[in-house]
Amino acid sequence: MATPHIELQDNNLIAKTVLMPGDPLRAKFIAETYLKDVVQINGVRNMFGYTGTYKGRKITVMGSGMGMPSIGIYSYELFKFYDVDTIIRIGSAGAYTDKLNLYDVVLAKNAWSESSYAKTMGVSNKKKLAATKKVNNKIKKTAQKLGIPVHEGTIHSSDVFYRINGDEYKEIYEKQDAICVEMESFALFANALATGKNAACLLTISDSLVTHEATSAEERQNAFTKMMEIALNTKI
Numbered sequence: 001m002a003t004p005h006i007e008l009q010d011n012n013l014i015a016k017t018v019l020m021p022g023d024p025l026r027a028k029f030i031a032e033t034y035l036k037d038v039v040q041i042n043g044v045r046n047m048f049g050y051t052g053t054y055k056g057r058k059i060t061v062m063g064s065g066m067g068m069p070s071i072g073i074y075s076y077e078l079f080k081f082y083d084v085d086t087i088i089r090i091g092s093a094g095a096y097t098d099k100l101n102l103y104d105v106v107l108a109k110n111a112w113s114e115s116s117y118a119k120t121m122g123v124s125n126k127k128k129l130a131a132t133k134k135v136n137n138k139i140k141k142t143a144q145k146l147g148i149p150v151h152e153g154t155i156h157s158s159d160v161f162y163r164i165n166g167d168e169y170k171e172i173y174e175k176q177d178a179i180c181v182e183m184e185s186f187a188l189f190a191n192a193l194a195t196g197k198n199a200a201c202l203l204t205i206s207d208s209l210v211t212h213e214a215t216s217a218e219e220r221q222n223a224f225t226k227m228m229e230i231a232l233n234t235k236i
């Protein structure tokens with residue numbers, strides 16, 4: 001069935017596992033670079049989604065947009081109405097520690113957030129939600145096989161990209177043990193909890209709140225290939 005935000009009628013055109021970058025053009029890049037026999041499965045609001053095969057396995061890649069309300073809508077529709085079992089977010093993140101460098105890959109063990117998403121949805125009053133452990137274990141094994149180092153830890157899912165107090169991250173790093181910041185995983189993990197499905201999040205460090213180094217918009221769209229390859233090679 002079609003939903004308000006995904007135009008597809010045929011559930012068979014969506015794979016059981018969906019890779020979900022925030023940027024719909026990162027989804028297009030992945031489809032064009034890595035997938036065979038690609039069909040476009042969504043274009044509503046330009047939130048591009050594609051299904052194809054990778055090494056013979058059916059896989060879907062679709063943008064989530066930026067922020068928790070946006071990924072909240074798309075991931076819920078995929079889990080609830082399109083029979084998707086697992087969503088792996090593949091995003092960019094800002095480092096909260098000088099132990100993380102540009103292009104390093106982070107695997108979210110938990111997402112801590114000040115967001116009211118999970119509470120408002122009625123799924124949890126907790127401020128920290130976990131990724132699905134069995135999916136994370138598979139991702140770690142795949143990364144090891146590919147020889148790509150992965151930093152596993154708590155991440156911060158924030159509602160705000162531009163903060164007035166640029167030093168606020170230090171307190172979140174210290175008190176919550178959050179090693180980097182992005183804007184979607186807490187809602188994705190809440191939706192997985194609400195629907196009994198699986199969710200994980202791989203991130204590439206795009207900038208640092210500590211050193212103020214940063215990658216370009218073009219690099220964020222096309223160059224974060226290590227995390228893409230880990231996600232594509234993870235057999236769920």
Ligand SMILES: O=P(O)(O)O[C@H]1O[C@H](CO)[C@@H](O)[C@H]1O
Binds near residue numbers: 022023090
């Ligand atoms: O690169 P994506 O996946 O969009 O992730 C990060 O980048 C966006 C902010 O620039 C937010 O969506 C944040 O979570």
Ligand SMILES: O=c1cc[nH]c(=O)[nH]1
Binds near residue numbers: 095
């Ligand atoms: O949400 C994000 C993503 C990348 N970099 C940031 O500083 N914040």
